[in-house]
Amino acid sequence: MRGxxxxxxxxxxxxLTQTKFKMxxxxxxxxxxxxxxxxxxxxxxxxxxxxxxxxxxxxxxILIDNYENENFPIGMPDPISAINFRxxxxxxxxxxxxxxxxxxxxxxxxxxxxxxxxxxMIRKLNTDLNIPTEVLIQDY
Numbered sequence: 001m002r003g004x005x006x007x008x009x010x011x012x013x014x015x016l017t018q019t020k021f022k023m024x025x026x027x028x029x030x031x032x033x034x035x036x037x038x039x040x041x042x043x044x045x046x047x048x049x050x051x052x053x054x055x056x057x058x059x060x061x062i063l064i065d066n067y068e069n070e071n072f073p074i075g076m077p078d079p080i081s082a083i084n085f086r087x088x089x090x091x092x093x094x095x096x097x098x099x100x101x102x103x104x105x106x107x108x109x110x111x112x113x114x115x116x117x118x119x120x121m122i123r124k125l126n127t128d129l130n131i132p133t134e135v136l137i138q139d140y
Contacts, residue, residue, distance in 0.1 A: 044057045079138055
């Protein structure tokens with residue numbers, strides 16, 4: 001008796017939620033579900049936070065993000081591409097790497113993939129350019 005008494009409020013809450021909120025959010029299991037979710041997201045994209053559609057938008061965005069992370073993973077860039085990208089962001093030239101990597105010729109060898117980064121270089125690039133070590137230690 002006690003177990004069924006505990007289940008009744010939960011059941012009532014489910015009925016109330018289904019009746020009160022007209023959300024039709026379902027798990028994204030395949031490409032068709034993903035496309036439907038994207039279409040719905042586009043429709044409710046400008047919904048106000050705290051509204052029913054705003055809540056649906058928030059939940060749908062989480063589901064889409066999870067599906068994309070699982071099915072379309074973005075790999076890490078190779079170390080040299082990451083260095084080039086960060087240099088571009090910071091407005092740096094190869095000569096600016098001399099204090100992090102060493103001689104100008106060594107910078108050139110690294111950037112042309114003729115020489116590998118050393119542990120000291122990786123530490124300095126991580127500190128000065130804020131490039132994650134997981135990126136810098138990869139083979140290239």
